[in-house]
Amino acid sequence: MKLPWFPGHMARAKQVMKQHLSGIDLVIEVLDARIPQTSRNPDIKKIIGNRSRVVVLAKHDLADPEETKAWLKILRTDGAGCYAVNAETGEGVEDVVSGISHLASETMLKLAGRRRRSRPFRVMVIGIPNVGKSSLINRIAGRRSAKTGAKPGITRGKQWIRVGRAIELLDMPGVLSPRMDDPEAIFKLAATGALTEESFDEVVVAEALLEILRDRAYHALTTRFKLGDVKDQDGHAILRLIGEKRGCLGSGGIIDVSRSAVIVLSEFRKGLLGRITLDLARDDRQEAES
Numbered sequence: 001m002k003l004p005w006f007p008g009h010m011a012r013a014k015q016v017m018k019q020h021l022s023g024i025d026l027v028i029e030v031l032d033a034r035i036p037q038t039s040r041n042p043d044i045k046k047i048i049g050n051r052s053r054v055v056v057l058a059k060h061d062l063a064d065p066e067e068t069k070a071w072l073k074i075l076r077t078d079g080a081g082c083y084a085v086n087a088e089t090g091e092g093v094e095d096v097v098s099g100i101s102h103l104a105s106e107t108m109l110k111l112a113g114r115r116r117r118s119r120p121f122r123v124m125v126i127g128i129p130n131v132g133k134s135s136l137i138n139r140i141a142g143r144r145s146a147k148t149g150a151k152p153g154i155t156r157g158k159q160w161i162r163v164g165r166a167i168e169l170l171d172m173p174g175v176l177s178p179r180m181d182d183p184e185a186i187f188k189l190a191a192t193g194a195l196t197e198e199s200f201d202e203v204v205v206a207e208a209l210l211e212i213l214r215d216r217a218y219h220a221l222t223t224r225f226k227l228g229d230v231k232d233q234d235g236h237a238i239l240r241l242i243g244e245k246r247g248c249l250g251s252g253g254i255i256d257v258s259r260s261a262v263i264v265l266s267e268f269r270k271g272l273l274g275r276i277t278l279d280l281a282r283d284d285r286q287e288a289e290s
């Protein structure tokens with residue numbers, strides 16, 4: 001598989017993020033619920049330092065609910081809290097906000113005990129591209145403006161969004177680069193939509209994904225694409241069958257597998273092939289805890 005293009009703006013974004021982190025008390029680390037292990041930046045602990053960290057598993061509507069439950073259990077032992085949300089609809093975001101409020105008041109009490117001057121508790125959202133950072137920020141901000149009515153200058157266009165009385169959320173997320181340490185990780189990032197289209201081979205990714213779906217979501221796969229018995233077929237054969245069913249024909253009536261690959265990936269990412277978690281909590285437990 002081709003190595004993804006690593007844009008210079010990613011390095012700059014990291015620099016900007018480090019500057020922004022200087023005044024931050026708590027970091028919300030957004031992970032993709034389908035790949036909680038792979039969507040985590042390997043240097044996360046170094047980047048965050050000793051700040052508190054809340055983990056949010058976004059896109060939980062696309063992940064296997066049992067797997068998400070297991071991941072929440074694993075990740076809860078690690079940070080200051082862990083929540084599963086749909087950042088698009090806002091489902092679960094209330095719990096994130098109340099968790100943060102609780103941490104904020106604890107911290108403020110400690111500061112008051114040391115007779116420090118009170119100041120807002122500052123929060124920043126970070127995560128890899130496309131994981132749901134902006135959606136989460138919008139949901140947290142939207143919840144606030146829904147409660148207080150429109151207040152121009154407070155919720156929008158400013159660097160900080162007020163959340164409750166004592167909390168401020170940075171309007172801008174911190175973008176982290178994903179882990180690219182093995183082909184398996186690159187496959188999972190590509191399948192879930194974390195990488196730009198030009199940085200991987202869609203056919204290779206779709207074929208690998210189809211074999212996972214064949215083994216773990218057989219009914220959803222065969223129903224969605226109206227396939228017959230494909231239990232003994234490999235990813236390439238299934239991709240060709242899908243191309244046939246969906247009329248992906250190139251010149252001379254040859255099946256255009258790159259078109260069927262695009263269809264498979266796009267329908268998977270929309271959740272039309274079922275709720276699939278690619279990082280299984282069972283397999284990845286040890287790594288996650290290390």
Ligand SMILES: Nc1nc2c(ncn2[C@@H]2O[C@H](COP(=O)(O)OP(=O)(O)O)[C@@H](O)[C@H]2O)c(=O)[nH]1
Pocket residue numbers: 058059060061062085086087088089127128129130131132133134135136173
């Ligand atoms: N199904 C689903 N889609 C989501 C969720 N969160 C974000 N998205 C979608 O994922 C894409 C990337 O989201 P965005 O917030 O821009 O990610 P960012 O790059 O981390 O800021 C957008 O199309 C969102 O609508 C979620 O929880 N569930």
Ligand SMILES: [Mg+2]
Pocket residue numbers: 133134135173
């Ligand atoms: Mg964004």
